[in-house]
Amino acid sequence: MRVLPLSLAVLLGTACGFPAFAHAFLKQANPAPGSRITSPPAAVLLTYTEGLEVPFCKVTVKSPSGIAVQTAKPQPVSGHADELSVPVHITAPGKYTVIWHAVSVDTHRTQGHFSFTVSP
Amino acid sequence: MDVTGWVLLRAFCRGLHLAGFFSAFGTMFLSATLLHKRGALRLRRLAWAGFAVACLGGAGWFLLQAADFAAAQSISDVIGALPIVAGQTRFGTLLLTRMGLLLLAMLLFQRGWPRSAALIAFGGVVAEAWLGHGGAMTGFVGTMLLFCAVLHIAAAAIWLGALPALYVALKRLPEDALLPLAQSFSPLGMACVGTLLVTAMFQFILLITYPQALFTTAYGAVALTKLVLFAALIALAVLNRFRFTPSLPASRPALLRNIGAEAVLGLAVLLAAGLILQLEPPAMADMAGM
Structure with a gap:
């Protein structure tokens, strides 16, 4: 009879050690936030804490002069429901700003931004 | 209407959808189990009423959610978003599939097959969990939240959903x-109350994490409201069990009044559930802006 309470306690204790997110926030990106890269990427890859409703996600990548350099809408990444890819056309060095609006599959909207620098 | 107004309206529609769905399922469940040998008891109208409420709330939720997804500024924006929401989002496909399942269950129930109907409707009930936090998250926490949500929704649907029937x-x-x-x-x-308590505790740990959040955040305030309503429901259930049930049939009017009050409180709990699912859990508030 002591097995059930013990299992419950272990499960609770284990669960306490994990952070819960419950909205789609940026987990990682490539290029990474704040990074300095030598060659311009063909696409910006964003990975979130939750699965995404990609058709309603929006990403703008702005050049140092404020011009949008993304060439298409965010694309889903096959086999990764929590990722999206944005094709970009970057020809000049400088600091680029990524402004994202995400919609998670639990219907919540989130947004954020970060920058990376292209410096050959 | 401002953003808060739209969120409240969406929450209301979601809560109404849940209440209707639960009621239709609960009627089928009770007919298939405790009332199985009482075939003459006609509960079809009650089940259809639940179905109608589920449809009404579901339609409102679908439209308002589509408007939110598309950040719509006009009716034409909403109309343009509808086929995308219906065909290309988990929310849309799951909501429509669940309503399809409930319709199928209703037709079976109408034909006099309550067990098959209850089983199919149960699939639609628990599928709601995949529209919540656990369904969206990956890893151990996501799996755990999803498991808790499935049990939580199933227990609530059986208990609260069966009350009108x-x-x-x-x-x-x-x-x-x-x-x-x-x-x-x-x-x-x-059994349902026990399941609801345990799964609510897990959800508290994973989504709220610290008790102060019950008093300092909107999510916590709604969770606290749900808790108070739930306590009131348990108090009524205890009265039913230990006071009114033993003295049946003399206590029938009092028992009926109490069950009616339970059903109203249950509706309030489900409306609160619709609202809490629109809010940001305190556990992830620090992540905002990343």
Whole structure:
């Protein structure tokens, strides 16, 4: 009879050690936030804490002069429901700003931004 | 209407959808189990009423959610978003599939096959969990939240969803059938309450994490409201079990009043559930802006 309470306690204790997110926030990106890269990427890859409703996600990548350099809408990444890819056309060095609006599959909207620098 | 107004309206529609869905399922469930040998008891109208409420709330939720997804500024924006929401989002496909399942269950129920109907409707009930936090998250926490949500929703649907049918049954059945029905519903209700308490505790740990958040955040305030309503529901259930059930059939009017009050409180709990699912859990508030 002591097995059930013990299992419950272990499960609770284990669960306490994990952070819960419950909205789609940026987990990682490539290029990474704040990074300095030598060659311009063909696409910006964003990975979130939750699965995404990609058709309603929006990403703008702005050049140092404020011009949008993304060439298409965010694309889903096959086999990764929590990722999206944005094709970009970057020809000049400088600091680029990524402004994202995400919609998670639990219907919540989130947004954020970060920058990376292209410096050959 | 400002953003808060739209969120409240969406929450109301979601809560209404849940209440209707639960009620339709609960009627089928009770008909298939405790009332199985009472075939003459016609509960079809009650089930159809639940179905109608589920459709109404679901349609409102679908439209408002589509508007939110598309950040719509006009009716044409919403109309343009509808096919994308219906065909290319988990929310849209799951909501429509769940309503399809409920319709199929209703048709089976109408034909006099309550067990098949209840089983199919149960699939639609628990599928709601995939529209919540657990369904969206990956890893251990996501799996755990999803598991908790499935159990939580199933227990709530069986207990709260069956209350309107229980009310009608206790009103219509002959006096000698009241005590067996009320007595057999008690253990079922207690099992559901136990499941709801345990799964709510896990959800508290994973989504709220610290007790102060109950008083300092909107999510916590709604969770606290749900908790108070839930405590009131348990108090009524205890009264039913230990005071009114033993003295049946003489206590039938009092028992019916109490079950009616339980159903109203249950509706309030589900409306609160619709609202809490629109809010940001305190556990992830620090992540905002990343």
